[in-house]
Amino acid sequence: MNTLKNQTIIYDDACPMCTAYTGAFIRLGWLEKRLPFSRVSPELLQKIDVDRGRHEIPLFDPVSGQTVYGLDALFLIIGTHLPWLKPLLSNRAFRFFWKQIYWIITYNRRIIAGSRAHASGLDCAPDRNLTYRWMYILLMLALSSRLLWLTLAGSGPALAGIVPASIPLILSLLLGLIRKNDRLSWLGNWITVIFIFALGLYMLPVGLFSLVGITVFSQFMLWKRF
Structure with missing residues (x-):
């Protein structure tokens, strides 16, 4: 098995x-x-580009002193272990597509996870990027709409309860938009939970129990993000 023995990946914990x-x-x-x-120690921080590392995960090699960032780092790890994938990983169209996905995720990772920085240590939260924030929101909206449409088309009357179940989610959105200063971040938080709600309805057996369970879980996730 090919293992990168010297390199250390530095991640947002x-x-x-x-x-x-x-x-x-x-x-x-x-x-x-x-x-x-x-x-991360102050000595190591001096050897990497911290600002770039907040947006692209660093893979540091203490032997050579070189650092590979972001998608290049991930593809290096994958390509080292799965060398037969290297031609695909080096394909420009393939890399361009996954680069856009990577940027959407990295600029919205705290929104997706609903997490906050630790009380101590370096906070490597990404910058606020309006382009990728809106791209994420619109992508999640499109996927959620598609999942809900497929669920309703396949189950119809059995999911009549989805309308009352969605009321608390809509009220949470409105309350957050009224009370939150950073409304765009709240919208990102909300659409993340809506996607999980739609995915749960699509994957789980249709029924009152699953609908109530998914709704309660979604509300809990929104409460944690509020």
């Missing part, structure tokens, strides 16, 4: 997604070392 996929690299044996941003 306030982001559950970042924690999960970097942990998966370690468990799979694709990497040996990872380090959360909140525990």
Whole structure:
């Protein structure tokens, strides 16, 4: 098994997604070392581009002193372990597509996760980027609408309760838009929960129990983000 033994990936530990996929690299044996941003030493911070690292996850090699960032870092890890994928990973059209997905996720990762910075250590939260924030909101809106349409088309009368179930979600949106100073971030939080709500309805068996359960879970997620 090919393992990057020297490199250390430095991840946003306030982001559950970042924690999960970097942990998966370690468990799979694709990497040996990872380090959360909140525990990075001042000496290491001087060796990487911190501002770039807030937006593109750094993969630092202490032997060469070089750092690879973002999608290049992820593709390097994947390509090292799965060399047969290297031609695809180096394809310009393929890289362009996934670069856009990467930017959408990285600029909205705190919105997607509904997480906040740790009380101590470096906060590597990304900058606010209106373009990618709106791209994320519109993408989630399109996917949620499609999932809800497929669910309703397939179950029709059995999901008559979806209308009253959606009322608390709509009220949460309105309340957040009234009370929150950063309305765009709240809209991002809300559409994330709506997508989870729509995905749950699409995947779970249709019924009162599942509808109530998904609604309660969605409201809980919104409450945590409020």
